[in-house]
Amino acid sequence: MSLDIITEPRLLPSVTRLLEVTSNDSVPHDVWVAAARHVLSEARATIIAGGSVSQEDLALEVAARAIQDVAPWPTRVINATGVILHTNLGRAVLSDAARQAMLDAAAYSDLEVDLQSGTRGSRDTHIERLLVEITGAEAATVTNNCAASLFLALTALGSGREVIVSRGQSVEIGGKFRIPDVCAQSGATLREVGTTNRTYASDYEDAVSDQTALLLKVHRSNFFVSGFVADVEIEEMARIGREMSLPVVNDLGSGCLVDTTRFGLRHEPTVQKSVAAGAGLTLFSGDKLLGGPQAGLVVGRGELVERVRRHPLARALRCDKVTLAALYATLRHYARGEQYESIPTLRMLGLTADEIRARAEQWRDALSPAGIAVRPSASTVGGGSLPDAELPSAALVLDPAEYGLTPNALAQRLRTGDTPVMARSEQDRVWLDPRTVQPDEEPALLAAIGSALRPPGSFAATPARRL
Numbered sequence: 001m002s003l004d005i006i007t008e009p010r011l012l013p014s015v016t017r018l019l020e021v022t023s024n025d026s027v028p029h030d031v032w033v034a035a036a037r038h039v040l041s042e043a044r045a046t047i048i049a050g051g052s053v054s055q056e057d058l059a060l061e062v063a064a065r066a067i068q069d070v071a072p073w074p075t076r077v078i079n080a081t082g083v084i085l086h087t088n089l090g091r092a093v094l095s096d097a098a099r100q101a102m103l104d105a106a107a108y109s110d111l112e113v114d115l116q117s118g119t120r121g122s123r124d125t126h127i128e129r130l131l132v133e134i135t136g137a138e139a140a141t142v143t144n145n146c147a148a149s150l151f152l153a154l155t156a157l158g159s160g161r162e163v164i165v166s167r168g169q170s171v172e173i174g175g176k177f178r179i180p181d182v183c184a185q186s187g188a189t190l191r192e193v194g195t196t197n198r199t200y201a202s203d204y205e206d207a208v209s210d211q212t213a214l215l216l217k218v219h220r221s222n223f224f225v226s227g228f229v230a231d232v233e234i235e236e237m238a239r240i241g242r243e244m245s246l247p248v249v250n251d252l253g254s255g256c257l258v259d260t261t262r263f264g265l266r267h268e269p270t271v272q273k274s275v276a277a278g279a280g281l282t283l284f285s286g287d288k289l290l291g292g293p294q295a296g297l298v299v300g301r302g303e304l305v306e307r308v309r310r311h312p313l314a315r316a317l318r319c320d321k322v323t324l325a326a327l328y329a330t331l332r333h334y335a336r337g338e339q340y341e342s343i344p345t346l347r348m349l350g351l352t353a354d355e356i357r358a359r360a361e362q363w364r365d366a367l368s369p370a371g372i373a374v375r376p377s378a379s380t381v382g383g384g385s386l387p388d389a390e391l392p393s394a395a396l397v398l399d400p401a402e403y404g405l406t407p408n409a410l411a412q413r414l415r416t417g418d419t420p421v422m423a424r425s426e427q428d429r430v431w432l433d434p435r436t437v438q439p440d441e442e443p444a445l446l447a448a449i450g451s452a453l454r455p456p457g458s459f460a461a462t463p464a465r466r467l
């Protein structure tokens with residue numbers, strides 16, 4: 001086909017002619033036909049509106065559309081950014097057991113039936129048992145995510161009354177999810193106490209009235225304050241709650257079940273500590289540091305959990321069976337004490353810079369060495385958790401200039417290859433951090449780097465050797 005520019009609808013090629021130059025067996029024939037019809041009708045509209053199209057672009061558009069029509073979504077991506085909980089890449093990587101559980105749950109299952117008695121069961125029971133065992137709480141329930149848990153808890157316990165929160169915790173969590181707005185939507189009135197940087201126990205005590213429904217604590221998970229600051233710890237809030245007969249709701253966000261100092265990170269408040277300190281309800285995410293699927297976990301005193309569970313909105317915010325299956329499998333790793341080996345998020349947090357450098361060096365040796373170096377680097381936790389934390393790491397650093405490319409062009413090649421790879425562009429280089437690359441992805445990653453660095457039309461350069 002020539003590169004002719006077409007400016008009249010009657011000169012557009014026929015579907016048959018277009019398919020002669022584009023179609024192949026990797027996509028079914030009817031998909032090619034539909035793609036060609038779609039592209040031709042758009043081209044016609046462009047020309048009628050006074051524009052023009054090139055024959056070559058028509059063919060490329062048909063191919064792109066046909067391939068997209070048969071591609072699954074979401075497509076698996078290799079995360080070489082070093083950001084462990086990358087929100088745009090789907091946050092936590094699930095364990096093998098959690099993935100298998102999702103597959104099993106996709107068929108019929110005993111989701112809401114007790115197989116022994118044959119009677120109806122609750123979809124909460126099994127997860128509640130594990131959460132009670134792991135956290136020490138009396139009861140537990142699950143919602144769609146932590147934002148839903150907070151909304152539901154405020155609605156069930158606070159609607160029509162006042163919720164007291166420190167002004168320094170009246171924050172935006174992300175995606176316009178703001179504590180004052182959520183509170184307003186729940187029908188509760190927010191009563192902010194203290195100042196942006198300092199809040200004392202007496203601020204809560206002075207604000208309590210017969211209108212007060214609960215005291216709310218919100219973990220500052222996605223920003224960091226330092227300097228002249230004072231906060232009231234959960235133990236102290238629980239004491240005030242006991243004295244005033246008010247429940248304390250603790251939104252922990254990331255909901256860590258393990259001690260983060262073992263990874264060289266700052267100490268994140270744990271769920272177990274919040275429960276032991278006397279929080280009435282503790283809320284946390286399933287897909288942040290917990291390392292499971294998107295979910296909102298609610299643990300605490302039996303009577304408060306029951307009010308949350310029984311609220312009519314609970315039905316609107318509940319989890320799907322596939323999510324519950326993955327959550328159960330993830331929690332079981334904790335119950336069995338195998339979380340550090342089995343949960344990818346914790347495994348990645350635990351890798352040392354030496355282990356990561358050794359992997360980067362293996363990759364470098366397996367690829368063509370031109371323009372490829374291994375350098376010290378830093379990984380981050382991501383997902384709105386531990387915003388100031390950096391984990392010492394190492395990276396495979398590609399110099400795009402060596403291959404006549406800009407950093408953006410190389411990063412784009414990596415994203416759009418057979419196996420999409422997400423990397424970091426920094427200091428005119430493209431950085432790949434092995435920390436977030438799963439062990440079974442290494443052969444595909446090396447092949448992807450090899451083909452991204454290959455000059456167009458050349459098949460000789462940088463063959464990726466299997467590790």
Ligand SMILES: *Cc1c(COP(=O)(O)O)cnc(C)c1O
Nearest residue numbers: 145146147219221252253254285
């Ligand atoms: C992340 C976060 C949430 C929201 O959690 P999702 O599970 O993403 O809905 C709520 N509160 C805090 C403090 C958070 O950090």
